[in-house]
Amino acid sequence: MTTAVLGGGLSGLSAGYYLLRRFGKPLTIYEASPRVGGWVRTENRKDRNFIFESGPRTIRPVGLPGANTLELVEELQLEVTPIRRSHVAARNRMLFAKGQLCMLPNSPKGLFGVLPPFTKPLYKAILRDLVTSSKKAKLEDESIYSFAERRFGKEIADYAISPMICGICAGDAREISVRFLMEGLFEKEQKYGGVLKGSLMARFKDKQVDSKKEGLFAQEQPKLYARALEEKWAMYGLQGGLEILPKAMRKYLGERDVSVQLSSECRNLTFSPSGVRMTLREADVPVEHVISSLPAHKLAPLVKQQHPSLSAQLLDIPYVDVLVVNMQFPGKLLKQQGFGLLVPPVEKLPILGVIFDSCCFEMGENTVLTVMMGGHWFDQWFGDRPSPKQILDLATSQVQRILQIREEPKFSRVHTLHKCIPQYTVGHKRRVEGIRNYIKTYKLPLSLCGAAYDGVGINDVILSARRQVEAMPSS
Ligand SMILES: Cc1cc2nc3c(=O)[nH]c(=O)nc-3n(C[C@H](O)[C@H](O)[C@H](O)COP(=O)(O)OP(=O)(O)OC[C@H]3O[C@@H](n4cnc5c(N)ncnc54)[C@H](O)[C@@H]3O)c2cc1C
Incomplete structure (x- = not known):
């Protein structure tokens, strides 16, 4: 069976990995941009001993989805940076509310x-x-x-x-x-x-289910997952930053002759009884099955011509824009240590929260913070499209006020992430069922994985790719 995977983010790469493991080749991953990883993007300033992440930074080793990711991390032989439950970043989470920084309770007391x-x-x-x-x-x-x-x-x-x-x-x-x-x-x-x-x-x-019963791990649970349980990890990162993961997956797939075609945007999908014709910029490619890991709003236009109703259902999954501002200050400036702080929306402040990166991970004599802004409230605060300088100034003034830091950041980055997080609004589960039922009814050789459908976190998108591959017919 020739299979094409659309998207080279974590979900698409995972689909490639599980397809290879289940069926072998032939298989090609098509990625629109010149790099793999999607929203996962690390800037590793080795010269100054700090890391900026504009997307995800930590993974939770919890439950079946957590165990599944650790199996992959183990197979790729990546070096993890565990954050144990006793670590200050796992214990201390804060709110900024009613004009003060409030520590959330971290024990039954x-x-x-x-x-x-x-x-x-x-x-x-x-x-x-x-x-x-x-x-x-x-x-x-x-x-x-x-x-x-x-x-x-x-x-x-x-x-x-x-x-x-x-x-x-x-x-x-x-x-x-x-x-x-x-x-x-x-x-x-x-x-x-x-x-x-x-x-x-x-x-x-109620009947309890465990991972063995669900048939995820044929033999025993992954060793790295057992280690995470034993050492009581609350979360973990990867040495060198999370972008190591998609890069390692691409290398792994490449070494096994799976083609990952970059700068290869899929522009249309035409379904027929014999399979799917994919329209790329320079050619039409016939394949038997397509796994799409694209955000729902990116898949919608590709199927609109032939299946306008499916396209409309995909567009019913809303997305939000997020502003991510990374900041580095020389020296240790934080008075409170922890994972970071969140700002309840009732406070009506222009930030969603601040992550204390240099508390989570070792970054020498640096204070590294990430300010998140926008999301559901993007238009309210940033509708008139402020410049990166204005965004940085706003983020800096919030950080200075909340964390009582007087300094200006020495290095900073402002990222505007357009439509980066799907919103599972009321009725989401029904919507996804409707989309998958449509595909089934019309017998489209199309599987859907990625953040739009079965969970928005890294563990979810990797597991969703695995589930979709496992659900494909074997011949
Ligand atoms: C700011 C932020 C912070 C986050 N923090 C965390 C965290 O700490 N922990 C956690 O677990 N999760 C976190 N997440 C979620 C996590 O990043 C996502 O779940 C995950 O990266 C989604 O991967 P994906 O492959 O489904 O989608 P994407 O990353 O969106 O990948 C889709 C890919 O498809 C490509 N593409 C689009 N259109 C086409 C086309 N027509 N043809 C071919 N290719 C196309 C895109 O270029 C992209 O590479 C965060 C997300 C964001 C945005």
Whole structure:
């Protein structure tokens, strides 16, 4: 079977990796830009001992998706930089709210005191869940904000859930589906009438699945995953930065004669009973099957001519723009150590959060910070398209105010990431089912993976590629 993979980001490269592992060749990956990696991009300033990441920087070694990524990292023999649960970057997460920097509780003890910005001890939110009955009519979906407010109260929705959603997908919790992050809790609540009650009942009643039962790992779990469990990693990075991963995948595939064609944008897909004709800039290429890892809004125009309804469904998945500002200051300037801080949207500030890169990873005598801005609120704050200098000045003034840093950054980078994070708004799961059903009904030789469908994190997109390859017929 000749298969083409569209997109050379992490998901497309992973699709290539799993296709090679399952079927062997022939197989080609087509990437529009002159590089692999998609949103993963590292600037490694070895001369000055620091790293700027404009996209992802850490991966969580959690559950099946986490184990799956570690299997890949192990196969590629990459050097990981673990951040253990006892590390300050794993323990300390902050909010900037009500004019002050607030440390989030990091132990059960923290549930009993009154910690700003909260005005009540957090255990009261748990009690509220225990005594609040769920809505009579079963819900299929709702926003994560409404779920949190219903179960735990407005303060938790505003100061815990909303900033967390900003940190994960730069989105508005009032629009993002509860299934995006809390599908299990939501279903337990719907089934048993409460989150805590449901979690306890499910322990006894519901069937537990493990990775072996799901058939992901034929033999035993990956050694690196076992190490992550044993050493209690909270997250990890890669030595030299995360772009090492797509680069290593490209090398691995290249050494096994998988062609990764750069600067090869696919412009149209035409389906026929014998397969797919892909239109590239200089040629039409016939293949039997296409795996698209493209963002949904990039795949939509490619299928529009023949399948306008599919194209419209793909365009129903919204995306947000994010501004990423990397800054380096000489010397150790942070008074508080931790992973970073998030700004709850109720604060109405022009930033989503700040990551303390030089606390997460060793960067010598540097303070390296990344400021995230925009997302759902991009047009509100940046609709009139400020210059990179204006963006940098705004980010610097916020950092100086919040973290009480007087210095100006010595090195900086401003990245405008256009439509970089899909938003799993209420009804997302249904939308994705609709898209996949359409493909099935019309028997299109097309599989979809990548951040648009089955999760927005690195682990999710790698696993989604694997699942799509495994679902392909064997002949
Ligand atoms: C700012 C930011 C921070 C993040 N931080 C984290 C983090 O810390 N941890 C984490 O787990 N995840 C994080 N993520 C998410 C993670 O980066 C993504 O899940 C992942 O990179 C998505 O990979 P992908 O392959 O699905 O998509 P993409 O990276 O979008 O790759 C798609 C590729 O397709 C190519 N392409 C587009 N159109 C065509 C065409 N017509 N023909 C051929 N090729 C085409 C593009 O050039 C691109 O290379 C972050 C994302 C962003 C934006």
